[in-house]
Amino acid sequence: MPIDLKNLTIRKAHEALVKGDYSAVDLAKEYLEQIKKTEKDIHAYLEVFDDVIDQAKVADQILKSGKATLLTGIPIAVKDNILIKGRVATSASKILENYKATYDATVIEKLKNEGVVFLGRTNMDEFAMGGSTENSAYGPTKNPFDLERVPGGSSGGSAAAVASNEALVALGSDTGGSIRQPASFCGIVGLKPTYGAVSRYGVMAMGSSLDQIGTFGKTADDAEILFNAIRGNDKMDSTTLPDKKSEENFSVKKLKIGVPRDFLNIGGIDADVVKNFNESLEKLKKLGHEIIDIKLPNLKYSLAVYYVIVPAEVSSNMARFDGMRYGKRVSGANGIEDYFLSRQAGLGREVKRRIILGTYVLSSGYYDAYYNKANIVREIIKEDYKVAFKDVDIIATPTAPNVAFKIGEKVDDPLQMYLEDIFTVPINLAGVPGISVPSGVKKIGEKDLPIGIQFVADHGREDKLFAISKDFLGEK
Amino acid sequence: MDENGAVRGANRPVFFCFRKCYIISMLEIKDIEKLAKLARIELTNEEKEKLLKEVDPILGYVAQLKEVVSVVGEEKVAGELRNIMREDENPTKTGKNTKDIVADMPDSQNDYLKVKKIL
16 A cells, blocks of 8 residues: 655654554655655755665564554654764765764664664755755755755755655754755745754754754644654753753643734845735734734844854864864875865865854954954844743744745855845844744746745743644644 | 954945945955965865955955944843863773774774874
8 A cells, every 4th residue: 555655744654553554664665665756856865774674674673562652663864964873974075975973963862762764864065054955065955846946955955855755754953044944945844943952962063052953844743743852951962951841831822923024124035925924924813813013123133143153163163074083084295284185175165165254253353353242242132032022922934035046046155145044043043943834835937936934932932833833734 | 464363454344234245355365375274274276266255245244243232332241151061970981982983084003093293
């Protein structure tokens, strides 16, 4: 019996697996079959693992023993900057071409304990730097809705895999929108949890004060189930938050939704995206929620803050990739030259650009002018949210100012590319959680290009995000 | 850059709007060369030219922060910092991961990382 992958959710698959309608091996085979059909066009994966069926057999044993969880036997795709012991992890960079992880990331360990099936590692912008997956050293991923367009990024491979039914759910990482923007471009749900909600032990660091692992699914429920499986305090990551349940109850049917109108009038936002956003607000009103105009006066400085803090953190985090202890080494006349040549050959254009920028903003005499100032403005942006969340449960904006752009369209203009992150970046700066859910499409020619709406909640209030997303999407 | 690592030109006037930035160039090729040297990256001449063209507008864009801070004032303290310590307990048994880690090395000999001589 063929499995309807298009409408499959974790709960449906779990029910079928427990009832014995099909086995985890059957399910895995179905996904491998789908990968065979569409992967040539999409290029979502850097590697599809050769032991998928073996993993599924183990899952079937767990199912048989009656100890299965919701995730046992569920086929998952993993972004290539998350370590799985014994498997290659490249972050889509040449410098890690043959690097094999020597330990499991905490999120991977948690998922292994539940008996998930890892299908493969997904394509991304090199070291998660970018918003289109075009910065991969192994070629771009294509948008399943239009193969001439980008899937977004940096977690573009994970988003495209879920959108094209090459995986049921996927893990990504989000530093300035790298989960939410590709989710929006690919018409699926993508969650960036609260900073500190999920352990980053075993994830390659990019902007350490912003990075967070999150989840992709076709439904908010899938994104939630996967999030609940990976969240929690971890002694291996000192930035994880203590485990505690949020105490405050709220009415799912009547949430206060704030809309920062002044921030939306900033310019450069596609008219169809604005129209769709306003329609979404009407829909939310009809569902019984209250829409309130709010002000977030300092959000307009977010990108300037972000593009100081990120390069600064990148330039330090990337210092370890020098061709010495692991990764690609290019031999020069002496030891020092080895560093210069290895980094020249191993690192891509955007990575070098950010390292140079970061070196500049941290250089003596400029640290204060850039990095310190950026941190001060970051505090002001946090304050904006703090004030806003006294009055509202949720803040809504479009996820991205435009639908998916064409491959190659913005490659030569990094500043333009950065401006695409205007709605997603402030959320990382404040450390609050955000989710992108599909809200409609823009028709261009024959293609329906997805548009997403972003919901943001206060620290630790992912529960509100899932509640509003499910209500918006009509999930039970 | 001067001998303190400071790059010339960073105080030149800059004008902003959201979509386009009109700036007076802040960097020169030799600044890019110095930054690349600090970051230990070899660059071709073509790469240097490109970087100069790309980095300059970004620096121009982020320079608006100076003006924001001059409005809100410097008294704002950035971030709350605290140390989080943990006991160094249950250390990994010596040799447990050696094989895997050595396998990742670009060059090794008898389980030692091999690099060129330094002195």
